[in-house]
Amino acid sequence: MAEQPPNRVQQEGSPCEPVASPAKPGRPIIVQKYGGSSVADVDRIGKVAERVVAAKRAGNDVVVVVSAMGKTTDGLLALARQAASAGAAADPPRRELDMLLSTGERVSMALLSIAIQARGFEAISFTGSQSGILTNDRHFDARIIEVRPFRIEDELERGRIVIVAGYQGMSYRREITTLGRGGSDTTAVALAAALGAERCEIYSDVDGVYSADPRVVPDARHLPELDCAVLQEMAECGAKVVCAQAVEWARRSGVALYARSTFDAGPGARETVVRRFAPGSASSTISARAIVAEGNVVLARAPGGLRLDELLRAAGELGLCFRDLSFGHGGGAFVIPLLNVPDWHGARRKLAALLPSLELVEGLAAVSVVGDGLTATAEPLARFVEVLGRAAIAPRLTVAGPLRLSALVDAAAIAPAQRLLHASFVAT
Numbered sequence: 001m002a003e004q005p006p007n008r009v010q011q012e013g014s015p016c017e018p019v020a021s022p023a024k025p026g027r028p029i030i031v032q033k034y035g036g037s038s039v040a041d042v043d044r045i046g047k048v049a050e051r052v053v054a055a056k057r058a059g060n061d062v063v064v065v066v067s068a069m070g071k072t073t074d075g076l077l078a079l080a081r082q083a084a085s086a087g088a089a090a091d092p093p094r095r096e097l098d099m100l101l102s103t104g105e106r107v108s109m110a111l112l113s114i115a116i117q118a119r120g121f122e123a124i125s126f127t128g129s130q131s132g133i134l135t136n137d138r139h140f141d142a143r144i145i146e147v148r149p150f151r152i153e154d155e156l157e158r159g160r161i162v163i164v165a166g167y168q169g170m171s172y173r174r175e176i177t178t179l180g181r182g183g184s185d186t187t188a189v190a191l192a193a194a195l196g197a198e199r200c201e202i203y204s205d206v207d208g209v210y211s212a213d214p215r216v217v218p219d220a221r222h223l224p225e226l227d228c229a230v231l232q233e234m235a236e237c238g239a240k241v242v243c244a245q246a247v248e249w250a251r252r253s254g255v256a257l258y259a260r261s262t263f264d265a266g267p268g269a270r271e272t273v274v275r276r277f278a279p280g281s282a283s284s285t286i287s288a289r290a291i292v293a294e295g296n297v298v299l300a301r302a303p304g305g306l307r308l309d310e311l312l313r314a315a316g317e318l319g320l321c322f323r324d325l326s327f328g329h330g331g332g333a334f335v336i337p338l339l340n341v342p343d344w345h346g347a348r349r350k351l352a353a354l355l356p357s358l359e360l361v362e363g364l365a366a367v368s369v370v371g372d373g374l375t376a377t378a379e380p381l382a383r384f385v386e387v388l389g390r391a392a393i394a395p396r397l398t399v400a401g402p403l404r405l406s407a408l409v410d411a412a413a414i415a416p417a418q419r420l421l422h423a424s425f426v427a428t
């Protein structure tokens with residue numbers, strides 16, 4: 001089956017670009033997603049329950065997608081690594097990781113359902129597979145390929161609030177899969193598309209999307225509106241406020257995203273509205289919108305003589321994703337992001353055995369300027385090079401495209417690089 005994010009429309013026989021299911025007449029459906037910090041303890045889960053109940057009282061059908069509590073997923077991963085450390089391979093098998101990690105979201109879905117029922121409302125929780133989230137069989141980093149939310153629709157029909165465990169699905173082999181780190185966002189947007197929801201609200205510890213990570217760049221600017229293309233580029237390059245696969249679903253289906261803070265949601269609270277085409281996004285201006293960083297990436301350098309088809313075969317065999325590949329007579333280079341590679345130790349060993357001449361440089365991070373028209377003239381790239389050079393930050397690789405300028409730098413330089421680039425490109 002094609003690896004695209006289809007939905008109910010595709011089931012009905014259309015092989016074309018998936019679009020949101022038409023909203024059914026009746027009550028509007030709202031999908032809300034609450035991240036780990038929003039459900040970190042039972043107190044916070046109670047506050048989320050109040051918020052959910054208020055949306056129901058306002059006359060909506062409500063579907064809530066939850067992440068695991070706090071840093072639960074990191075804790076479970078650490079346990080798996082500990083259990084695997086006795087063996088020679090030292091990497092836990094991906095299938096078992098998915099069995100383990102998917103339990104985190106099950107805990108929060110049940111607790112939220114209990115908290116809502118304690119407030120006198122009917123609610124029911126479902127796992128990803130019960131919710132009809134069907135994925136490919138790429139464990140730890142699966143892609144949703146179909147959503148069949150029949151049980152959710154039945155329960156909404158009965159007037160219940162439905163709570164769904166984010167970040168997980170079931171493959172066509174009936175195996176439990178997880179959707180890559182941050183994947184509860186993807187669950188929420190894919191469900192919103194399949195249900196024909198009016199909107200998808202993403203609640204986290206920030207009140208929307210900023211021009212840089214506000215934890216790193218204190219004067220980052222709040223962005224009230226964004227189009228999907230820019231946010232998708234930001235997410236692909238490491239801005240974790242909304243995950244990239246979720247934005248891809250929003251772009252394809254036309255579902256509008258509202259990124260908000262769970263903790264600061266009174267009237268007048270700020271939010272970022274993300275649409276396929278934000279007002280002004282069709283203009284042909286050259287503009288930098290945000291600075292984004294991603295830690296834990298590897299630079300692979302291929303010498304002349306290594307063939308591209310050999311390289312791709314090896315990457316395919318090991319299930320490695322890569323980006324920014326360039327290849328020519330004198331050799332090539334590409335970047336491997338490690339966020340969704342839980343078994344890098346083993347993969348690195350196998351890569352070295354398959355392609356002994358490939359050089360792997362670890363301990364790097366990527367910093368990017370994201371915007372529009374960044375290669376329409378040479379000026380943005382010249383400024384990018386100049387800003388990093390002035391701070392004696394020497395990139396190992398520089399990549400330029402219309403939506404993004406990126407540099408691979410030593411991990412230690414990543415925070416100052418973001419602040420300097422923000423001051424030069426966004427804050428002026």
Ligand code: ADP
Pocket residue numbers: 034035036037038067182203204205206208209210211212213214215238239240241242290
């Ligand atoms: P959740 O657990 O609710 O899904 P995440 O931790 O995944 O939340 O995402 C929210 C975090 O994303 C923020 O705390 C912030 O530090 C980080 N972040 C990175 N880049 C940005 C950005 N450009 N705008 C807003 N937040 C950002």
Ligand code: ASP
Pocket residue numbers: 035036067068073074104166167180181182183184185
């Ligand atoms: N709990 C998962 C993670 O930490 C998914 C998510 O939070 O969206 O990556």
Ligand code: MG
Pocket residue numbers: 035182185240241242243
């Ligand atoms: Mg997240």
